[in-house]
Each structure stands twice: as structure tokens, then as C-alpha cells.
Amino acid sequence: MMRDHRVRILSNAPETLTYWRLRVRLSETIAIRPGQFVMARTREQWEPIWRRALVIYRAEEHAEGMDLEFLYKVLGRGTALLSRQRPGDELEMLGPLGNGFPHDADPDAEALLISGGIGLPALYLLAEALARDGRAVRLFHGEPTVEPERPLPFLDDFARVLEPEAITLATEDGSRGFPGLVTEAVEAYLERTRPGRAVLYACGPTPMLRRVAEIAAQRRLPAYVSLEARMACGFGVCLGCAVKTQFASEHMPHYRRVCAEGPIFRAEEVIWDEL
Ligand SMILES: Cc1cc2nc3c(=O)[nH]c(=O)nc-3n(C[C@H](O)[C@H](O)[C@H](O)COP(=O)(O)OP(=O)(O)OC[C@H]3O[C@@H](n4cnc5c(N)ncnc54)[C@H](O)[C@@H]3O)c2cc1C
Structure with a gap:
């Protein structure tokens, strides 16, 4: 149920040149559906006034309550302020909010998870839940570019719940993985395997989501998109x-x-x- 939680920061650090990982501790456990989010703000925050939306990336229950993880990209004032918070500082998080992905949409279909950039964190809890249910799950993740020698640690998180070969990284400049848009990687996969039944779950920039919707319509596949x-x-x-x-x-x-x-x-x- 939605509530305002006061949480303590355990860690908050850049993971790559683009993405930060925030880990916080709640003193209780809460039920979270994959794709739900929180509205976060620092304590004593007056500027910016409005909280910022962050999807719950990972959740781990333990004896003291629950740790939540978030991945975020520093864009403007709100996320810059968040990036200056240190371990031990407190945040206020209203949540969990939103409807969440329907992970039992078609229990016999292959689940194709498609993300672009900072859309990725919306899909981890879904991947974990589907894999736990023994479902066939694949992840397609797109980035404009990836420095060849720099790992993407969050893809390792997915590799712990999915088969490593079920993860496709696409880069627009071809610096790593499939060369091209992530939606082109999905189309190539669908063309090659022609799965009878598949459900598409996507989060990312609007043009990517729009293309996912077109691919789903052309192939008469159900698709769920997380809008920003x-x-x-x-x-x-x-x-x-x-x-x-x-x-x-x-x-x-x-x-x-x-x-x-x-x-x-x-x-x-x-x-x-x-x-
Ligand atoms: C349901 C939901 C979940 C989200 N989860 C995450 C997450 O897990 N990690 C993450 O990094 N971001 C996430 N976002 C986006 C995040 O909330 C915004 O990036 C953040 O509000 C930007 O705040 P800011 O003060 O840093 O930037 P601002 O100063 O408010 O804006 C900086 C720039 O970012 C653009 N911008 C701001 N907010 C959005 C938005 N919501 N959509 C598109 N463009 C925006 C502005 O137009 C501007 O160009 C989520 C958004 C939604 C709606």
C-alpha cells in the first residue's frame, strides 16, 4: 500500500559514466509489483519542490526490513541533488506507486523484455518474477554507445536471473553487441525464431516504445509499455x-x-x- 517511507541511504555512487546506483534501507517490508515506482525527495528539500519519480529496480528482504535499489541518470536539478546525498542521509519515498506489469499476461508465451537507456530498471523485478515462475525470458537492452572496456554492471544483475545468452545488448554505433537500435535487434530475433506466442514488455524513450507497439501490432503479439x-x-x-x-x-x-x-x-x- 502507498505510504511515505523515510529511508536511509546505504550507498549512492556512479556505476558508469551515465548511471548511478542508489541503495536504501526501509525498516519494514512492503509488497512491490514489478514496474512500480516511488516519488523521492531529500529531507528538508524546498527546491525543487516536486519529488522525482524513480522506478524500483531491485528489492531484497532481510531481518531488519528491506533494501531497495534504484538506477538513475543525472539530468537536472532533482537528480543532481539526489547524487549529492551520502550514505547515512535520509530520503522520503512515497510509494509504491503505479500499476506494475502484469507478469502472468500469457503464462505459456516467451517474455521479451525490451529497454532503452534508463528504461532498464523498470524490467529487473519483472525478469526476476518471470524467471522464478520458470518462464522463458529474454532481455534486449539498447544504448547509444558503450565504451568497449567499461562493463555495464547492471547487465550482470540480469545475468544472475536470466541465461547469459538470453541477454542482448544493442548499441546504435555498434561499439558493443548488436549494431543498431534495440528494436531492430528484437525484430531480427522475431524474424529468426518466429515464436508462436510471445509477450513484449518495454520501457524506454517514447520513439522506442512506439516502434515496439508497431512491431507487436504487425505480429499480433500483446505488448505492455511503461510510459514516462x-x-x-x-x-x-x-x-x-x-x-x-x-x-x-x-x-x-x-x-x-x-x-x-x-x-x-x-x-x-x-x-x-x-x-
Ligand atoms: C514512472 C517513472 C519512473 C521513472 N524512473 C526513473 C528511474 O528509475 N531512473 C531515472 O533516472 N529516471 C526515472 N524517471 C525519470 C525521472 O523521474 C526524471 O529523469 C527526473 O524527474 C528528472 O528530474 P531532474 O530534476 O533531474 O530534471 P529536470 O530539471 O526536471 O529536467 C531535466 C531534463 O530532463 C527532462 N525530464 C525530466 N523529467 C522527465 C521525465 N519524467 N521524462 C522525460 N524527460 C524528463 C526535462 O525535460 C529536462 O530536459 C522516471 C519517470 C517516471 C515517470
Whole structure:
């Protein structure tokens, strides 16, 4: 259930040139669905006023409660402030928020997890849950470039729950792995294997998600996309993150709040031209 948690930072350090890993401790355990997020802020924070959304990357229960991990990219004021927090400092985290991925969408289908850049952390708990259920899972992760001699430690996290050969790294400049867009790697895989049943789960930049939706529609495969929208409250009150969808409901004709009804939507629900 959503609550404001005061958490203590265990570690907060850059993992690569782009990504930071934050580990925090909660004094209790909470139920988390893969793809759910928190709205985080430092204590005593007045500027920026609004909290920042971070998806829960990993979660580990232990005798003292639960440790949560986040991966983030320093973009602007909020994430820069977060990167200055030290072990022992406290954060306030409202969560868990959002709907989460439906991991039992088609229990017999192969699960294809597709991420671009900082979309990756949304998929770890899903990979872990699917692998625990004995499902066939593959991860396709895309980056613009990767320095050949620098490892991507977060891919090692996935390699602990998935078969290493089930992980494909795609780089746009061909510096490592599949040369090209991650969606091209997915298409090449689908063309080669033609799986009868597969479910696509994706998180990343909007053009990538849009392409995933097209691939799914062409091949009549179900696809779930985790949308990113700028949000202020994170729990459905401010309506700042509403997106237009194909389907109307009694309360919100055509509009859905990314924070409350999302962030995960069926790909065919989304009106991509209006994002
Ligand atoms: C549900 C959800 C989960 C998220 N999980 C993560 C995560 O795990 N790790 C992570 O690094 N980021 C995540 N994000 C994005 C993160 O919340 C933003 O990057 C962050 O709010 C930027 O804050 P800032 O103050 O550093 O940047 P700002 O100063 O607010 O903005 C800096 C730049 O980033 C752009 N920007 C800011 N927020 C967003 C956004 N939400 N989407 C697209 N562009 C944005 C702005 O347009 C601007 O160009 C998530 C977003 C959502 C909606």
C-alpha cells in the first residue's frame, strides 16, 4: 500500500559514466509489483519542490526490513541533488506507486523484455518474477554507445536471473553487441525464431516504445509499455501526467493518469501521435 517511507541511504555512487546506483534501507517490508515506482525527495528539500519519480529496480528482504535499489541518470536539478546525498542521509519515498506489469499476461508465451537507456530498471523485478515462475525470458537492452572496456554492471544483475545468452545488448554505433537500435535487434530475433506466442514488455524513450507497439501490432503479439511522463504528485491528484488513450472510462473520457492508471499500458491503448 502507498505510504511515505523515510529511508536511509546505504550507498549512492556512479556505476558508469551515465548511471548511478542508489541503495536504501526501509525498516519494514512492503509488497512491490514489478514496474512500480516511488516519488523521492531529500529531507528538508524546498527546491525543487516536486519529488522525482524513480522506478524500483531491485528489492531484497532481510531481518531488519528491506533494501531497495534504484538506477538513475543525472539530468537536472532533482537528480543532481539526489547524487549529492551520502550514505547515512535520509530520503522520503512515497510509494509504491503505479500499476506494475502484469507478469502472468500469457503464462505459456516467451517474455521479451525490451529497454532503452534508463528504461532498464523498470524490467529487473519483472525478469526476476518471470524467471522464478520458470518462464522463458529474454532481455534486449539498447544504448547509444558503450565504451568497449567499461562493463555495464547492471547487465550482470540480469545475468544472475536470466541465461547469459538470453541477454542482448544493442548499441546504435555498434561499439558493443548488436549494431543498431534495440528494436531492430528484437525484430531480427522475431524474424529468426518466429515464436508462436510471445509477450513484449518495454520501457524506454517514447520513439522506442512506439516502434515496439508497431512491431507487436504487425505480429499480433500483446505488448505492455511503461510510459514516462513528467509528474508532480505521483498518485493521481494533480492530473499533470494524463495521456490520451483509445478507450474512454466513466471518470476520465479517453484520458489516463500515467502515475495512477499507468505507468504501464497495453501498447494498443496509447495514441502515439498525442504523446
Ligand atoms: C514512472 C517513472 C519512473 C521513472 N524512473 C526513473 C528511474 O528509475 N531512473 C531515472 O533516472 N529516471 C526515472 N524517471 C525519470 C525521472 O523521474 C526524471 O529523469 C527526473 O524527474 C528528472 O528530474 P531532474 O530534476 O533531474 O530534471 P529536470 O530539471 O526536471 O529536467 C531535466 C531534463 O530532463 C527532462 N525530464 C525530466 N523529467 C522527465 C521525465 N519524467 N521524462 C522525460 N524527460 C524528463 C526535462 O525535460 C529536462 O530536459 C522516471 C519517470 C517516471 C515517470
